[in-house]
Amino acid sequence: MIFQNELLKNHTTFKIGGYVKFFSKPKNVKELVYVVKLSKDKNLRIIPISNGSDIIFPDYELNAIVIKLDEMKGINISDDIVEIFSGEGLPKLAIYLENYGLSGFEYLYGIPGKIGGAVCKNAGAYGVEIKNLLLKAFVVNWEGEIIELNSSELNLRYRESDLLKYGILYKAIFKLKKDNPENIRKRREEFSEIRKKTQPYGIPTAGCMFKNPSGNSAGKLIESVGLKGFRIGDIKISEKHANFFINLGNGKAEDVLKLMEIAKKRVYEEYGIILEEEVVIIK
Template sequence: MSAPLPQVRGTYQFGAALKDLVWFRAGGVAEVLFRPADADDLAAFFAGKPAGVPITIIGVGSNLLVRDGGIPGVVIRLPAAFGKVEVDGLRVRAGAAALDSAVARKAADAGIAGFEFLRGVPGTIGGALRMNAGCYGSEVKDIFVEATAIDGQGKKHVLSAADMGFVYRKSGVPKDFVFVEAVFEGHGDEPAAVRTRMEELLARREITQPIGAKTGGSTFKNPPGAHAWKLIEDAGCRGLKIGDAMVSDVHCNFLINLGNATAAEIEALGEEVRRRVKETSGIDLEWEIKRVGVAGGES
């Protein structure tokens, strides 16, 4: 990196391997990996960073494919300090690095219903906010109250539901905003009843999804009026392989790394699935998994 980075209280790691930080267990390195100490440190970094330095935000990598050529510029990953979860009445305040499942369990213990679906959503609150994550008929927008984010100039923003612009698997927040925390609200119920519903959803997920596999979760968004998995199955893609990448035979909308798949193989498999679905149904599947970085050999 030609220009010096600003002094921070967090840490910089140069040439940081990312494959162990993403669920696919594939991909290249980060030119620089930055873990801020707190929200003020993150804001100071943005305010002082050199112009033109590319910034990429990652969480726990549950819905992310890092290409083999790695990610140029600075990759920001919020550490555990951003993972606090607090309850106040029927509201839950969660740091952006808090696991969705941890937030669901905290709400259940407090007798707050409405968060059960988060138990089945992999990843962190930051990613859930960015993509309006959901499953089994519920989405983040259903419990959302407000979120706090830092923009690319280091300014803090408190965002309402209208500001978020939630739609299916997407929010309308500018790409340079980094979420640091959010407030959600549910409704009261007996903790045991909430836990029971939550565990029922989790059991359903374990039966219908390739739990424990090296995967990035649901690969493609459901098109209007259709299910991606059904389109993929009808196109004959169940079990399809390219190298060590395979379409799951448990759930067709999951791509899995059988062991040593490259990011290029995983992405190529996804594109082949898209081609076959387009050929058989006329529908263009849209990637739900975020693909970042450059292909191997690019600079």
């Protein structure tokens, strides 16, 4: 159940990351509690991931345990209330719930995350974010105890939350809106089309690198300082959307961080705007 020396680039959509000393994929809450308690006893740093689509691990070996929640699956529907386990992916969920005439997740359809990461980052798109849908979170805290939190206790805000102050989410309860499946499908397809036209698709990225500054677009700012297509090693700023960095094959975290610094510096020099990281950077 606990593996040693796992290569993290195999667990991120950016295909970046060196080895971590310990790695675990609990299948249920009992296993998760066990791993958290054991890690606590051994004084190990715990890093949860769900699909690794918003995280950059270092190239060097991490002295930690990465707990990947993608095998904790399950969806239980009761009228417009839905219980979803941490390892369920947003694209699959959107289609599944659409068939039940439940609206909310179609907005998040193109986000390649799973519920654990989506709650942690308050994932959102096209005007809807997790905060609008979440009622409760069930968490294994850092002591290995199960706790129940109301959505408001997580302080969900723009691509941030306080979830990691509490522990690891293993399931969440959402309240969705009833609608005709056909209407939901149309919205999902519409958002999906926009995404394919405006963002790099099906290649290794970690989504948006920076948050949009208030009233502005990080992508437009990076583009306007002439950095579209700029490259360090195998990491390149996307020609399609400058807030996405692409791994051309053998990209290194070190090069991602250098490129982020250059983008931040140029945008600051030109506009006096400080770009803030959206992607989670593990050091």
